[in-house]
Amino acid sequence: MDAEASPSRSIAHRLRGALGACHSAWRHAARLALDIALPTLCVACREPVAGEGVCASCWAKLSFIAPPYCPRLGIPFVYDPGPDLLSMEAIASPPAYARARAAVRYDDVARTLVHALKYQDRTDLAPAMGRWMARAGHELLRDADALVPVPLHWRRGWSRRYNQSGALARVIERQSGVKLASEALRRVRPTQQQIGLSRAQRATNVQGAFKVAPERTADVQGRRLILIDDVLTSGATVDACARALLRAKALSVDVLVFARVVDTHKAPI
Template identity: 40%
Template sequence: MWHRIQTAVALIYPPRCLGCGDLTESDFGLCGPCWRETSFIGGVVCESCGVPLPGVSDGHRIECDDCLAAPRPWQDGRSALLYDGKARSLVLALKHGDRPELARLAARWLARAGQEIFREGMLLAPVPLHWSRLLKRRYNQSALLAQHLGKEAGLEVCPDLLLRHRKTSVLDGKTATERAEVLEHAIIAHPKRQDQMQGRNILLVDDVMTSGATLAACARVCLASGANHISVLTLARVAKDA
């Protein structure tokens, strides 16, 4: 009986590619062309920020020049995609295009990208949105990613561990220094959730890492609140030459 119902639903609502809308083999997936146009990050990466690096791994920790010159306030960082082509379109659709269903597929990619940095008992926390932006968008895309990732990885999620209590200007086009200045004191720990960070390993989840200024602000708040190791995981990473 249930199989017949599923078959009927599939005939009425056949699975479609989340990237372009064409028919595909399964729900919450990409068709062949969209898959080929999506830049997944693999191979050698900077272990602090997740940017792809040339060469091969020699078994030692590898960091890019930027992270060596200005160490991050977190320990490990990874990203699933390069922020270009189809990946950029998917991120923008999730963020601004009212496509929350994309978070379910993206969480699978995040789970694969982050498998080396997951720790037992790790607490997942999304980068927060100011209430005014949340009201306009109706959802925090980073919180959706964290919630679906928690299910994929079997890790606890605290969607409001951090708060953005001051609205900040758009960071696009600003330098790393300008971004840091804009974000200063903009993010705080939720007063009723602060105890959850004591001695915990925290994984910060966001949609895109550019300079890392927002994630750095969040990481510093977590450390000041008594957290142990901080790691970051983003859906996409802006490459240096992008």
């Protein structure tokens, strides 16, 4: 009986293998046809682009931040005022964190990239954005022990399905070799969107919203940490995060973001 059944099983196995190969080839052909029919578009201008979502023209419009800038806040200076000179913002309202760095100014193209990553599931943008951040924050990364992404509240994380700060942090981890401590910091209460709030309202909105869980203190105590976020506007969110980490005995906290708002009317001249 077994001898008679064996050829049948062999034929069936070969047929399944052939069908599987045909199905795989069909899926590959379908993906290729879709790529040809619907090429990747630049997130900013919607022109076809081969690469990571930004065409050469829009890439050239990004305003990358380079020295000279405030050594504390990373705000770009119009001219070099000399070593260790702080911006007026850093003197008037020093933050809890030690240093902040950003890859680009928060202009129209940068805003489009951030919104696409944050709200449109364009996680394919994270590798390029994270590499630019790693380049901008090389001096911070050189001394760091761990990366801490700014967390979402679990309700917002559930609705978005991923944390854009965590996506950027994973890229920076691969680029720099600095380990990711993704659970070190928690958002313990939901907060409203910061958009449209004044500086004082932003600070009040996030006050007490972040905490290091007791079981995660080993990730924080005595360590030099870098907070990772997408945008730095007033700095209220990262300042609240830094205070929570410092209360948990972090040795130091720096901040690395993709884009930061630069008020040209307040920039030193």
